[in-house]
Amino acid sequence: MTKPMVTLFARDYANGEPIRIEIEGDRIRRIEPAWPQGSLNDWPFVSPAxxxxxxxxxxxxxxxxxxxxxxxxxxxxxxxxxxxxxxxxxxxxxxxxxxxxxxxxxxxxxxxxxxxxxxxxxxxxxxxxxxxxxxxxxxxxxxxxxxxxxxxxxxxxxxxxxxxxxxxxxxxxxxxxxxxxxxxxxxxxxxxxxxxxxxxxxxxxxxxxxxxxxxxxxxxxxxxxxxxxxxxxxxxxxxxxxxxxxxxxxxxxxxxxxxxxxxxxxxxxxxxxxxxxxxxxxxxxxxxxxxxxxxxxxxxxxxxxxxxxxxxxxxxxxxxxxxxxxxxxxxxxxxxxxxxxxxxxxxGQEVVRLRRGSLADLVVFHITAESRIGPIRPISPISPISSPNERLRLNIEATIAGGELKFGSIVPR
Ligand SMILES: [Zn+2]
The missing domain is CATH 3.20.20.140 (Metal-dependent hydrolases)
Structure with missing residues (x-):
């Protein structure tokens, strides 16, 4: 039985660029640029799990x-x-x-x-x-x-x-x-x-x-x-x-x-x-x-x-x-x-990469900085350094193992 294809939208963890990932079976079938409707800051990051x-x-x-x-x-x-x-x-x-x-x-x-x-x-x-x-x-x-x-x-x-x-x-x-x-x-x-x-x-x-x-x-x-x-x-x-x-x-x-x-x-x-x-x-x-x-x-x-x-x-x-x-x-x-x-x-395990053909072991997450003195703010992937008053948190939105959703949900975007 073939698994249904999974499509997810997120920002590349390496550069923050919005991307669309198609997963088929346990592999990444396609990755291409995407264009968000609203604010890019609302999009989570995606990376190897x-x-x-x-x-x-x-x-x-x-x-x-x-x-x-x-x-x-x-x-x-x-x-x-x-x-x-x-x-x-x-x-x-x-x-x-x-x-x-x-x-x-x-x-x-x-x-x-x-x-x-x-x-x-x-x-x-x-x-x-x-x-x-x-x-x-x-x-x-x-x-x-x-x-x-x-x-x-x-x-x-x-x-x-x-x-x-x-x-x-x-x-x-x-x-x-x-x-x-x-x-x-x-x-x-x-x-x-x-x-x-x-x-x-x-x-x-x-x-x-x-x-x-x-x-x-x-x-x-x-x-x-x-x-x-x-x-x-x-x-x-x-x-x-x-x-x-x-x-x-x-x-x-x-x-x-x-x-x-x-x-x-x-x-x-x-x-x-x-x-x-x-x-x-x-x-x-x-x-x-x-x-x-x-x-x-x-x-x-x-x-x-x-x-x-x-x-x-x-x-x-x-x-x-x-x-x-x-x-x-x-x-x-x-x-x-x-x-x-x-x-x-x-x-000596397979190294997961955000590219076509890679094993689809992926994690989708938001990073926020929680400050003792101010509001929670989103973090830029390029210069994520937080101030001493801030504590960074990873909030996991979804975990995909071998192409299957194992935690959270894939939010349509
Ligand atoms: Zn020990």
Whole structure:
């Protein structure tokens, strides 16, 4: 059965030009200039949809849950269409072999049951368990399950996942770490450095062995480090490494986001929300095997009972894209590409472009600047920089995955 053709009118996210897009099947059939009847400012933007490398769950479901089921996976995946995400990597953190095996089996089952989930899960991210055991770099990963790199164990998990592990975060200094990185890279898995207390030399060895990403650079590190020779500068300076950044407004201060993006360049920066399983839950206190967490009214997710120690992110990628624009002064296109093209390229996934023949994974959105002192105003794609009194927001109007409307509606124009 052929799908009905979808036509949408919006502004090209790269230059703000009004366009008409025809979608047939899962592909863009035609793109041509359009002429709005009313004000162009009323038209939303259209861009490639987002791909998030690191999602830990949603609405109270954790992909790292020892009792994860396929049903829970599907329930945690579908809300992401609402954030403009069509592809993502469910992320399993440091756990026992049995816990990881249960998780990957449930994800595999969900993908085998459901075609949309199989498209959305463009890979799984195994974050740990081969990471630093030190307090600080280890972050919230449970210490009792941190262990030396083990290629045999990884291969068994890869088999259970049905070959879905596409990304693994490793600390290069762990026992057997370099050998593991070489084998993982040779098998086609992307290796990322993270949750590490490595020396600059150990970082270099990891990159020489084939690592190509830094996992949430600037987080998962000691809070006090040497001012010159440190794990962050070494990764920042190496042009072979892309960097993923959590730009939720809490994990990194705005000026550090600006510095990282300028040094790493927008082409080698990847935005991720690293959302916790508590994302999507209302403010309150929540508890699981990782401990008690609290979502504050501001949306900040902290260890329960205090205000500063982060327990993950409760923000999603749409918010990170808006923050990147205001924190780093990048264009709408640069910010969106950091959350779509760049992660797709890194994983070897199809890169979506606004052109004929491309995969129709698209997001339609408005950007507004909410000011504490004035009215909400629309943003220009060419010079979107907001003032310190403004907060940018992405309002998703529609998400199209594989040519199908998965969220919102296509407003006739
Ligand atoms: Zn992490």
């Amino acid at each position: 987002f791909l998030d490398l690191q999602i830990n769950g949603y609405g109270g479901t954790w992909f790292s849950d020892d009792a994860l089921t396929a049903e829970a996976v599907l329930k945690a995946l579908s809300p992401h269409f609402g954030f403009g995400v069509t592809r993502l990597c469910p992320t399993l953190i440091t756990n026992s072999f049995e816990g990881l095996a249960t998780g990957f089996a449930a994800i595999r089952e969900a993908c085998e049951q459901s075609a949309w989930a199989n498209r959305m899960v463009c890979g799984c991210h195994l974050e740990g368990p081969y990471i630093s055991g030190e307090d600080g770099p280890r972050g919230a990963h449970p210490k009792q399950h941190v262990r030396p790199a083990n290629w045999d164990e990884f291969q068994r998990l890869q088999e259970i996942s049905g070959g879905r592990i596409r990304l693994v975060t490793v600390a290069p200094e762990v026992k057997n770490g370099i050998d593991f990185i070489q084998k993982a890279v040779a098998s086609g898995v992307v290796v990322s450095l993270g949750h590490t207390a490595a020396t600059p030399e150990q970082i270099q060895s990891g990159v020489d062995a084939g690592a190509r990403l830094s996992t949430h650079l600037g987080n998962g590190a000691h809070s006090m480090i040497h001012r010159h020779r440190n794990v962050i500068y070494e990764q920042l300076a190496d042009p072979r490494l892309s960097a993923s950044l959590i730009v939720d407004g809490h994990h990194l201060p705005p000026n550090l986001v600006r510095t990282f993006i300028r040094v790493k360049t927008p082409q080698k920066t990847i935005l991720t929300c690293d959302a916790a399983g508590w994302a999507g839950c209302p403010p309150g206190v929540y508890e699981n095997k990782l401990g008690r967490s609290e979502i504050l009214p501001s949306g900040k997710l902290v260890v329960a009972g205090q205000q500063e120690l982060l327990a993950g992110s409760a923000q999603e990628i749409d918010e990170c894209v808006a923050n990147a624009i205001s924190f780093a002064g990048v264009s709408v296109k640069q910010a969106v590409d950091m959350a779509s093209q760049n992660p797709a390229k890194l994983l």
